[in-house]
Amino acid sequence: MRKQLLALVLFLAPALAFASSGAKWPLDHVEFDATNKASLQHGAQLYMSYCMGCHSLQYERYGRLATGLGIPEDMVLQYLRLDSNAKIGDLMTNSMTSQKAKVWFGAAPPDLTLVTRARSPEWVHTYLRTFYQDPARPWGVNNKVFPDVGMPHVLLELQGVQECVPGPVHAENGGIRRDPLTGKEELLDAEGKALNPCGRLKVTTPGKLTTEEYDQAVYDLVNFLNYVAEPMQEQRKRTGIFVLFFLAILFVFAWLLNREYWKDVH
Secondary structure, eight states: OHHHHHHHHHHHHHHHHHHHTTOOSOOOOOOOOTTOHHHHHHHHHHHHHHTTTTOOEEEEEHHHHHHHHTOOHHHHHHHTTOOTTOOTTSEEOOSOOHHHHHHHHSSOOOOOTTHHHHTOHHHHHHHHHOEEEOTTSTTSEEESSSTTOSSOOTTHHHHEEEEEEEEOOBOTTSSBOBOTTTOOBOOBOTTSSSBEEEEEEEEEEEOSSOHHHHHHHHHHHHHHHHHHHOTTHHHHHHHHHHHHHHHHHHHHHHHHHHHHHHTTTO
């Protein structure tokens, strides 16, 4: 009975986690590359320009970042557009106090060093692409994967203004709901009365970047955050390969030793 309950919990865990996020929007399927130095460097610049004012990276140092991103230490502060008071050994924190942040935003903006581990890189990627205009919200924007978010759209000048347009209804698991008989997208709501008024998002006022350029910028930014969350991930993967190779060789000797021990028995 206990095994059955455990299996049920493991089976339902992804669905429960998705439901707890309050979102019904499908997440982007993106493969991130921690070896792409150009992408990581561009993402670091975007982070320092648009995110660092509110969100710190308190578990990362500028010196460690320079080494990982392939930036000379004597150039990293200039590359990241930092003032002369910053030092190469400093943690990547900002000057915003939690007291002021609570007054301005209602809650202190979280540190983002481990955000891709806590949420997932795909969640963060989708989040940055799904802000849309909502005059009812304090900052004039809302978000599809984080409804009623208290954060302004800091990349607005790059993406432009997105607005809701009619589209398909999304199912509870985040996918597009389809007719069970025909398999076609179901364009009516649960009561069959109207098309989902916010089933898709469309840029109505262009920003500095095209849609493709903005998507690339978001990819670079999230790729950088994914790297910061685990700077040693590529080394971990390489070490794993050597460990498996070692175990494969050890298995041969263990098998030969086992055969030697049991040869007289058989």
